Amino acid sequence: MPGTIAVQKPARILTLSCEDRPGIVHAVSGVLYRQGCNILESAQFSDPRDGRFFMRVAFAAGERFDDAALRREFGGVAGTFRMDWDMIDAARPARVLLMVSRFGHCLNDLLFRQATGNLNIEIPAIVSNHRDFEPLAKNYGIPFHHLPVTAATKAEQEARLLEILAETEASLVVLARYMQVLSNDLCRALDGRAINIHHSFLPSFKGAKPYHQAYDRGVKLIGATAHYVTPDLDEGPIIEQDVARAEHSLAPDDLVSAGRDIEAVVLARALRLHIERRVMLAGRRTVIFR
Numbered sequence: 001m002p003g004t005i006a007v008q009k010p011a012r013i014l015t016l017s018c019e020d021r022p023g024i025v026h027a028v029s030g031v032l033y034r035q036g037c038n039i040l041e042s043a044q045f046s047d048p049r050d051g052r053f054f055m056r057v058a059f060a061a062g063e064r065f066d067d068a069a070l071r072r073e074f075g076g077v078a079g080t081f082r083m084d085w086d087m088i089d090a091a092r093p094a095r096v097l098l099m100v101s102r103f104g105h106c107l108n109d110l111l112f113r114q115a116t117g118n119l120n121i122e123i124p125a126i127v128s129n130h131r132d133f134e135p136l137a138k139n140y141g142i143p144f145h146h147l148p149v150t151a152a153t154k155a156e157q158e159a160r161l162l163e164i165l166a167e168t169e170a171s172l173v174v175l176a177r178y179m180q181v182l183s184n185d186l187c188r189a190l191d192g193r194a195i196n197i198h199h200s201f202l203p204s205f206k207g208a209k210p211y212h213q214a215y216d217r218g219v220k221l222i223g224a225t226a227h228y229v230t231p232d233l234d235e236g237p238i239i240e241q242d243v244a245r246a247e248h249s250l251a252p253d254d255l256v257s258a259g260r261d262i263e264a265v266v267l268a269r270a271l272r273l274h275i276e277r278r279v280m281l282a283g284r285r286t287v288i289f290r
């Protein structure tokens, strides 16, 4: 219709990192231009400390868009600059396997966000070491896998988890208050594709009972931290954090209640940032293109 601008939606999201040097942006945008694409959103960061360059580009496809041709031409540029790069279909929902133990507020929040279209994900399965949320999974029509675990059965339990991951073709695991420590082997198998919500403002109060630690310390702020899972407990690269005030009058259980909302919001934000490829790993740190 004359006078109306067709709102272009991103067809692809390109992320890349390489050693910083002049000409990277020119080379990247040149390929996209020659392939008939239109850049809709672009962000970059040059880390002055280690000279690493990070970039995220969301672009619309032109009439004569050819994914293979784009990847071929971009591969040439990537080789020249020795880039680590990836390109995803922006519209394709990420397949996310959710894990939970006995606290269901983060699980419930993510299920509702998915069901109402607030998060562009598919949830092929829910895994838990308890049966508490089996009815909730059933309500959403999502397969529920009860995988109890003890120190003696951890290797077998984790092997079954990896089977479910493969069977469901999930690209991401979210520990939505899953309260078991994953083994080093499992963490390596899930490297960069497992996100945990920790119920404290890290690095304070690691471990299983942060609200009680916070109460005992008498802090005035409590918080939550979403991070990638690594073998070192609660040490993974941080994706998102938030805080809320903690008055002296609040008992540990009040802090637990106050923390639930922060945990759910921080985890949902972190998941959105991850699936939109707005998070880039930089060693123990992250670069976030909001």
Ligand SMILES: Nc1nc2c(c(=O)[nH]1)N[C@@H](CN(C=O)c1ccc(C(=O)N[C@@H](CCC(=O)O)C(=O)O)cc1)CN2
Pocket: 175, 178, 179, 180, 181, 182, 183, 184, 187, 196, 197, 198, 199, 206, 207, 208, 229, 230, 231, 232, 233, 234, 235, 236
């Ligand atoms: N390898 C990792 N595994 C897990 C991480 C992580 O960062 N690396 N995060 C945790 C979640 N978590 C805190 O956010 C956490 C969970 C459990 C414990 C813990 O000490 N669990 C005890 C058992 C507790 C119980 O049965 O209720 C244990 O495993 O012995 C600490 C922190 C998820 N896994």
